[in-house]
Amino acid sequence: MRADRLRRIVIVGGGTAGWMAAAAISKLVGRMPELSIELIESEEIGTVGVGEATIPQIVLFNTxxxxxxxxxxxxxxxxxxLGIEFVDWRRIGHRYVHPFGFYGIDMLGVEFHHFWLKARNLGDTTPLDTYSLAAVAGLRGRFAHPRPDQPNSPLAxxxxxxxxxxxxxxxxLRSLAEAAGxxxxxxxxxxxRRDGESGHVAAVQLQSGDEIAGDLxxxxxxxxxxxxxxxxxxxxTDWTDWLPCDRAVAVPCAxxxxxxxxxxxxxxxxxxxxxxxxxxxxxxxYVYASAHLSDDEATATLLAHLDGAPLAEPRQLRFxxxxRNRAWIGNVVALGLAGGFLEPLESTSIxxxxxGIxxxxAFFPTRGFDQAEIDRFNRDTAQEYVDIRDFLVLHYKATERDDSAFWRYCRTLAPPDGLRDKLEMFRSNGRVVREHQELFTETSWLSVMHCQGIEPRGYHPVADLLSDEETLQRLRHITQVIDQTADTMPMQDDYLREIGCNPAPTRRAS
Incomplete structure (x- = not known):
């Protein structure tokens, strides 16, 4: 057994990030001999608490x-x-769904959307959303779990x-973590208090006078x-030039x-x-740019667009x-907002x-804290932020809106290099390239690029191996199957009741 293994891990801060870290670390390495895990939080310090929406990876974490x-x-x-509905992004009055899962089915070894692009050239105007079960079912208020045991079903x-x-x-998560020790x-x-020789954090001192030491x-x-x-x-590393929103006001409502x-x-x-x-x-x-809107105006706009009575006073956030240039330095690793912030437009905060956990x-250290591993952690972390940043910037850049100074700024900004490359690839022949297993899939990039007005000049030549008639026939069949499958799925509230929930009544989707 390694003599230089960690003995004390100290998590500073609670909230979602702290207790996610505590639950996961205790689950994965908590049984290491002589290892203690301690979380310090203060009831006096509130949490931001805006990250209520998630993406499918959370299912893996919970599992x-x-x-x-x-x-x-x-x-x-x-x-x-089942996804995110975007309203008024391309232009006022336009809406679409960025769905989880896939569009249609791939054919002849080529992504489905190339056949859809071909059909558009033939005059077919069927919207892209129609080929996504997540979009169709989501808009109808329906939900069911995936059915991998039914490979021929859109539910698969x-x-x-x-x-x-x-x-x-x-x-x-706190209850799970404390039960795990x-x-x-x-x-x-x-x-x-930092170590004078290594520069590492040796301990933190509390207002009570207690000192808590740790290795990590x-x-x-x-x-x-x-x-x-x-x-x-x-x-x-500040990206305000690309993502100018720097404030938010939040409020729950009935x-x-x-x-x-x-x-x-x-x-x-x-x-x-x-x-x-x-x-x-x-x-x-309401996430907004303070250069274009005052706090009072933002609050008034938010309160004017609620579906129910506010349940608390509006809360202002600045960001x-x-x-961070380095998310891991010495024996300190930053998670969550301590490591950086990207607005929750695509629900990436959690x-x-x-x-990060x-x-x-993957690079769980010893007290030797190998610098090569720390450097790799930092490179991979920075790259993930870059990948998400580029996807968020796409939403602002690809718009027809010019009804305010904010939108005129966004639509004319020079995109980051990675985004510019993706836009050029898509505009040429509808190619969607996913780099180094980045977070957002081809489905995600296709959804936002097309639905916000980026039009390809062509499509993959292999799509022409199907005749025009067969292409249109196959696409019609896909929409019919998705439509029928969505109608067999229960309403979400009914599904929640089946698993023992008691959701408060609200109007069903039409």
């Missing part, structure tokens, strides 16, 4: 923790999610995620970055409108508004888009915590 899904859904007031590859109360999720300490950190410190202190920035001076299994993002004059329907309430927020486990 890894051994979480029973029905119990989790009940405990967190969760609803299901259906992707899904959750929308939940982040505070309840943190509480649920994680010790929780309530206290406010007032100072950080996981910084989950939110935007403050108490350890990664305050103690270690990581520095910050249930109203529909409760479809979709997160909704509605473009506003200086940013966008999120709508996240849960079992007991709706989460709402910068970007990431995923970045999850991927997975990366930490």
């Amino acid at each position: 890894m923790l051994g979480i029973d899904e029905a119990t989790f859904v009940r405990e967190t007031n969760a609803t299901y999610k 590859k259906l992707g899904y995620a959750f929308q939940f109360d982040a505070a309840l999720y943190a509480r649920y 994680v010790r929780r300490t309530d206290g406010r950190i007032v100072s950080v 410190f996981v910084d989950c202190t939110g935007f403050r970055g108490l350890l990664i920035e305050g103690a270690m001076g990581s520095g910050f 249930l109203g409108g529909d409760r479809v299994p979709l997160t909704r993002s509605t473009a506003r004059s200086a940013g966008w508004q999120w709508r996240i329907p849960l079992q007991h309430r709706i989460g709402n927020g 910068r888009a970007g990431h 995923h970045l915590v999850q991927s 997975a990366r930490l486990m």
